Amino acid sequence: MAEALGRTITKARLEHHLEGIKITENTEALTHQQFADDTMLLGSANSMEAMTFKSILNQYASASGQQVNHGKSEIFFFNTNYRIETEISRILEFLVGKLPCKYLGFNLDKGKDKKDLWKNITEKVKRKLDSWKNKWLSSAGRLTLIKSCLSAIPIY
Structure with missing residues (x-):
C-alpha cells in the first residue's frame, strides 16, 4: 500500500498538482521520501499544496484502512510566514516541529x-x-x- 501512496504522490506532481521542492536546479522536484512505514512529504508552503497532500492521504486511508498518526506527525517550515504555517498546519492537522530533531535515528538540523x-x-x-x-x-x-x-x- 505504501508503494501505491508513493505512486499517487508522483502522479500528482506529474499532473502539476504538487510542486515539491528542488534540491538543485537541474533535478526533478522531490515530493516524498519513504522508508518502510514512514513517509516524508516535501512541498512548497502554500495552501493548495497542503490540500492536495491532505486529499492524497485521505484517499490512501480510505483504500488501505490505515490512518495517519497525527500524534507522531510533524510539519517543518523554513523561511515561511507564520500565517501560512498556521494555515498549512491546520489543513494537514500536523503539529509544527522544531529543529533539531531525530528522524529514523538521524539528527536533523538546519x-x-x-x-x-x-x-x-x-x-x-x-x-x-x-x-x-x-x-x-x-x-x-x-x-x-x-x-x-x-x-x-x-x-x-
Missing part, C-alpha cells in the same frame, strides 16, 4: 556542519567496533566488521 550531523552515527559504529573481539581480527576481518555495522544501520 545549517549544521555535516561532520556534526554524522557524529552520532560514527560514535555508535565506533562503540560497536571497540569490543574486545575486533582486537584479534585481521585487516580484512576488521573491514568486513565495519561494512557489516554500517550496512545494518539503514536496515535498522
